[in-house]
Amino acid sequence: MRGSTEHHVIVGGSAAGVAAALALRDHDFAGKVTVVDAGAELPYERPPLSKALTGAETRFLVPIVPAEVYAERDVDLLLGTRVLALEPARRLVVLDDGRALRADRVLLATGATALLPGVAGVRLPGVLTLRDVRDARDLAGRLGRGGPVVVVGGGFIGLEVAAVAREAGADVTVVEQAPRPLERPLGPDLAGRVTGLHTRRGVRIRTGVSVLEFTGSGEVDGVRLSTGEVLPAAIVVVGVGVHPDTHLAERAGVVCDQGVVVDRQCRTSDPWILAAGDVTCQPNPHLPAPGRVEHWDNAQKQGAVAGAVMAGAVDQEHTGLPYFYSEQFGHTLQMYGRFADGDTFVLREDATDTAFLGFWLRDGRITAAAALDRPKELRTIRPLIETGAPVVAADLSSPDTDLRALVKSAKAFKPLERSLAPGAGAA
Ligand SMILES: Cc1cc2nc3c(=O)[nH]c(=O)nc-3n(C[C@H](O)[C@H](O)[C@H](O)COP(=O)(O)OP(=O)(O)OC[C@H]3O[C@@H](n4cnc5c(N)ncnc54)[C@H](O)[C@@H]3O)c2cc1C
Incomplete structure (x- = not known):
């Protein structure tokens, strides 16, 4: 028996939507949680789709969490169902099966769709x-x-x-x-x-x-x-590239600008609607300007914040350092942060054709770092980016510099003002 009659509806059952549903329960939301997704499969991870295409389908169709978890956490999955419209005035989520769900809050986690060039033959099979x-x-x-x-x-x-x-x-x-x-x-x-x-x-x-x-x-x-x-x-x-799936938001009158505009608490311009994941334009303090972060890690973390906020956790904010990884020919590329035009690039001098660690700096601080097959070192320097601690380019480029020692000295440094400033989002 649920302890609340409230009902929160999540549109989109992927990285952001599933993370939000689980976070609602982690933050003791006692009402009904429904995740609606147009796809028919149990929510799955997208990264394996481009990395494990050969061999059995189980290599690329990897569930985000096992089916039992939804039952255990009392999350209703409405799969193979498309949301046609949001009606903020009546608090209704209109489905393509003719029903409309009454919701106390709605999370838009509709992600993005792949772009196609406008050239002849683009619809040919193959x-x-x-x-x-x-x-x-x-x-x-x-x-x-x-x-x-x-x-x-x-x-x-x-x-x-x-x-x-x-x-x-x-x-x-x-x-x-x-x-x-x-x-x-x-x-x-x-x-x-x-x-x-x-x-x-x-x-x-x-x-x-x-x-x-x-x-x-x-x-x-x-x-x-x-x-x-x-x-x-x-x-x-x-x-x-992709196009953020903003049409439900736009038709509901929510402010969009290259994505659904949100603040750090995933709130949109409509108090009934939150948004998370690839569909959002977010004011992340580690971006040069508000923008989209189309990566799995971001979708999960932003989704979790959205779920917490929907559950009433007012102190939760999404300010996480953007992170992504890619796998090509058995090599793993990873990157934290994002650099802007004019940032200075510094390569650790022991780089080879198949393993490297590189940094981007602005005003003596690291804005981004990328590594190929050097995950430990990249993880080590992550706090330097998160805190915005001052660094010297020559220390970063020299293979003789102990990166752990650099990070230790940064521990005394207070996080950047910008990551503590109020969000520049819509709400
Ligand atoms: C092939 C591939 C490989 C990738 N590899 C990596 C990687 O290696 N590293 C990395 O960091 N990121 C990777 N990404 C990016 C990552 O997968 C995305 O950032 C992440 O999936 C975004 O999650 P999301 O929940 O915001 O949206 P999505 O994953 O796009 O999910 C949105 C969901 O909403 C549903 N939906 C949309 N509209 C409606 C509607 N009206 N009604 C009902 N349901 C709706 C869709 O069916 C979909 O399931 C990859 C993406 C792809 C496609």
């Missing part, structure tokens, strides 16, 4: 994006029949797919508009090193070119580039 398990099944099935594979967009998901396809023996070409893949998130030096992992294994990387059209009559058979050349393709994977 031109794929990779966002959910249906996409992964389609891609895995096609990879089993062989390439050539053309990956459009050299971002993390594109490069992970390129690595998996190449390891499966396919002929793989990555097409990237920029001078090199990953230049925006990693800068030219580290992006070059990660790209080297691919070229050394025979992945062709075509940079500074764009796609004019996808060719083929029943199925895709080629990709026409801006150079006029046509790359043969049995499979095309488009990884050119």
Whole structure:
């Protein structure tokens, strides 16, 4: 028997939504919790979808938590159900099965959808994006029949797919508009090193070119580039970014700006509606400006804060340092923070083609750090970024510097003012 008649509804059962549901219970919310998701599967992790595409489906379809957990925590899952609209005035969540749920609070955790370029042939079978398990099944099935594979967009998901396809023996070409893949998130030096992992294994990387059209009559058979050349393709994977799924928020009159605008407590401009995960534009103190953080770790942590706030925990804020990881050809890339134009890049001098640790600095403080296969050192220096402790570039670059000693000296340092200032969000 529930101790409260309240009902909180979470739209989107993925990293953010599930974390929020569990956090509601962790914070002793005694009412009803419903998670509604358009997908039919038990909520699953998305990162394995681009990393474990070969072999049995169980390798890439990994539940976030086992089914029993929802029963144990008294969380109702409404799967295969789409929310069509939110009606703040009547506090109703309108479902596509004809029902409407009355809710005391609503969390929007609708994530993002993959973008497709507006070129001819984009709807041809064999031109794929990779966002959910249906996409992964389609891609895995096609990879089993062989390439050539053309990956459009050299971002993390594109490069992970390129690595998996190449390891499966396919002929793989990555097409990237920029001078090199990953230049925006990693800068030219580290992006070059990660790209080297691919070229050394025979992945062709075509940079500074764009796609004019996808060719083929029943199925895709080629990709026409801006150079006029046509790359043969049995499979095309488009990884050119995502669009936050804001339409429910917009139609409910919630303020959106490249995402649902939230404050540090995940509150939107409508007191009935909170938001968390990829769909949000957040005022994280570790970002140069409010923006989206499209990573699994952020979605989970922001979702957990949203759940706590919905349960009434007024002291909870999402100010966590952005973190992501990527796996390519057996190497693990990890990054904390985000750098801005003008930050100074410092590479630890013992970097190799296959292992590195690099930092970005602004005003004598680390704004971001990235590592390939050096997880311990990256974890060690994390407090330096979190606290904004002053550092000297030469200490970071020298392999002789004991990073643990640097961090010890930072312990005495008080966290940055900016991480304690009130949020710049909507509420
Ligand atoms: C292939 C792939 C690999 C990735 N790899 C990494 C990685 O290695 N490292 C990393 O940090 N991040 C990775 N990410 C990013 C990470 O998965 C996302 O940041 C995370 O999934 C965001 O979680 P979310 O809950 O905000 O949204 P999502 O995961 O996008 O989930 C949103 C959910 O909302 C549901 N939904 C949307 N609209 C409605 C509606 N109207 N009604 C009902 N349900 C609705 C959708 O069905 C979906 O299940 C990867 C993403 C993908 C796609």
